[in-house]
Amino acid sequence: MSTTSEHAGQAALSICEALLLAMNDLGLLPEHEIVGVLRDAAATHENAVGTELEMERHRAVAKMINSIIAGGNYVRRP
Known part of the structure; x- marks a missing residue:
């Protein structure tokens, strides 16, 4: 992935x-x-089809989203 794509992904x-x-x-x-x-987004990537490289990228995205869910970083805690 290019630096521009990485930056775009981080910004998104x-x-x-x-x-x-x-x-x-x-x-x-x-x-x-x-x-x-978040679960819907992860499931979309977990169920994606394509080349092995594309599927590897989708699995990595799903893993990242599932880590966000597990870490609870999506809400502020009082």
Whole structure:
């Protein structure tokens, strides 16, 4: 992956994290809905098909999303 693509991916992840935090802070989405969104995103990548390289990348993305779920980094704790 090129440096430009890596930066774009990091920026997208940061933006999505900020949006999830803001939605939770404002009471727009409760924690269980945020977890649902993340699980759906992970499942999309876990079920993706393609070349072995593409599937490897999808598995890596799913693993990252599942790590975010496990770490609870998607909501602020009081």
